[in-house]
Amino acid sequence: MSATEFAAEVARVDEATVVRLRGELEDESATEAKAALEQALQQQPTSRVIDLSELEFMGSTGIWLMVEAHRRCVAAGIQLRLEGKRQPAVAHALALSGVEELRSRGPEGGPAEGRQPIALRLYLSSRSTSGAAAASAVRALRDRLADAALEVEVIDVFEDPARARQDRVIATPTLIKVEPEPELRLIGSLDDPEAVLRHLGLMHLVA
Numbered sequence: 001m002s003a004t005e006f007a008a009e010v011a012r013v014d015e016a017t018v019v020r021l022r023g024e025l026e027d028e029s030a031t032e033a034k035a036a037l038e039q040a041l042q043q044q045p046t047s048r049v050i051d052l053s054e055l056e057f058m059g060s061t062g063i064w065l066m067v068e069a070h071r072r073c074v075a076a077g078i079q080l081r082l083e084g085k086r087q088p089a090v091a092h093a094l095a096l097s098g099v100e101e102l103r104s105r106g107p108e109g110g111p112a113e114g115r116q117p118i119a120l121r122l123y124l125s126s127r128s129t130s131g132a133a134a135a136s137a138v139r140a141l142r143d144r145l146a147d148a149a150l151e152v153e154v155i156d157v158f159e160d161p162a163r164a165r166q167d168r169v170i171a172t173p174t175l176i177k178v179e180p181e182p183e184l185r186l187i188g189s190l191d192d193p194e195a196v197l198r199h200l201g202l203m204h205l206v207a
Contacts, residue, residue, distance in 0.1 A: 008036035016047040022054040025062035033062070037069050041076070048073055053084030058093045066094075067171065071188050074199045095168075117149040118202065119179040123164055125172040126156045130189075134173035137190035144193055148205045177202075 006029035009020045017040040025033055040048055050069065052058075066082065073080040086094065122138050124131035138152055157164040157172055167176065176185045177200045190196055197203045 006032060008033050010036050010039050010043075012043065012045075013049075015045060016049055017041075017043050017045040018049045018051055020051040020054065022056075024057040025055060025065070026057070026059045027061050030061045030065065033065055037065065041072055041078075045078060047079035047081070049081050049083050051084045052082060052086050052090055055084075055090050056087050058090045063093060063170070067187050074186060074195055075192070077195070077198060117151065117179060118145065118177070118205075119151050119153070121153045121155065121167070121176040121178050123155050123157055123167070123169045123172055123174040123176075126158055128172065130173055131156075134175070134190050137193065137196070138175065140193050141190075141196060144197065144206050145202065148202075 006021075006023035006025060008022075011018045011020070019036050019040045021033060021036075023029070037050075048069070050066070070080055082094070120138070120141075122134060124134045135154065138154070142150055142152065155163055157169065167174075171187050173190060174185055174187050175190055175196070177183060184200055186196060186199060194203070197206060
């Protein structure tokens, strides 16, 4: 295989589906990659692994495919992991975009985190209708977590673009659970509070 060829393989490993991506993931190969990711989701796994160990390059289209895979897994309550020893170009793209930090918990929401203080950070755009919807959704989360020690920091990407770059925010709205660790983030719609709380591992604190 030459450095520019691309291939996507879907394999079932116990209760997980593994998508192995090889070569260079760019606009030309996005259709094949998207089809493989969709095939993996249709198998209704309890977890989904995207193996990047043989991926040599990932462009902006590949980044967005990872974000979409994350969004779909959150909605379906499926665990998602990005795995594999990454080539420098791929690791750099993931680190710059913040996608490397995307992880999705399964239906159980992971181990209980006790009643530790909770810190959330919401990035939104005041110039978009989605910004108001995101702020409203986070207020609903606050109501659901009324008995928890919850702090929410709201940042407008237009007022503080440097902060958004620092946190590697590539789209709005983005909700980041800062504390307790591990840090987790959601990108896109926050309209389903149960899905958000499940992903953040906070369902056990619902009032």
